[in-house]
Amino acid sequence: MNNLVDEIFGGNKPAHHERFRGEYPVRVRGLVNRFGDQTIHDDLDLDLKRGEILGVVGGSGTGKSVLMRSIIGLQQPNEGEIEVFGQSMTDAEPDEALGVRNRWGVLFQGGALFSTLTVGENVEVPIKQFYPDLDPELTQEIARYKVVMSGLPEEATIKYPSELSGGMKKRAGLARALALDPELLFLDEPTAGLDPIGASAFDQLTKSLKQTLGLTVFLITHDLDTLHEICDRVAVLADNKVIAVDTVPNLMKLDHPWIQEYFNGPRGRAALTAQALDELRKHMDLPIAAQTVKALDKSDEGEA
């Protein structure tokens, strides 16, 4: 397990650092990734703005996870330049890379929890890795705090991953991603496999953590509700590149076949209607809003 821990969290103590004040915590330029004769990325550019939730979408196999793995140093690109917190990751000496690794948290698809450790012990892993001399009681206390912050009951701290529901596993993974108070959070399909209520609750948690902790979030998703509800901008991967980065309403105006199919297809329209209804419900004291909600609710029943 130690190799995996080293791979994910790095293997040494972090250097001291100031919080990043620049505009773009992540900048990717001319990224090329190939596996054999399969080209995944070809001259891909992307900027992540400080304080935003950036949704990353694209068809299956377009390279969303490979892009995330390239940024966090788990995938060595064939070409290109990646800067995190203003520091080049592609040319970085191992020590320099370590200086930034403790400044991001990652929630992998499926949570990637260590099954032989309790939730609390999972959250302690990166803390012990980066701060081995910390008093064990304090380490446990920090882990408990992160568990509760992620919306789990405190009792979940002593449970094993196999004793948790899918939604609880995601929250446990999030608690571990938050263990070192990151400035940057990477979420790979956090709502996949959750029921709509669980997915919506996870979205709201992400949004409130972004606001309260001042996080910048890179969020891979297929979930249209998530895009509409919490993403400030969305990057679309197609044709081996990021073909557009914009707000959802602006993306919907673009004349690209995949974008049109995705955002203006039946599921895209349903997500948009659901969001419009949510907005209107906030203004139910206005007669026009009440009437519109009633009419839209009826048309939904008609379609069902």
Ligand SMILES: Nc1ncnc2c1ncn2[C@@H]1O[C@H](COP(=O)(O)OP(=O)(O)OP(=O)(O)O)[C@@H](O)[C@H]1O
């Ligand atoms: N280590 C690897 N070796 C060979 N091919 C790989 C490797 N990692 C990813 N790929 C290939 O790269 C392509 C992009 O994979 P990636 O997981 O990034 O897609 P994705 O956009 O995240 O897809 P999904 O939405 O289905 O999760 C796929 O064709 C995948 O098979």
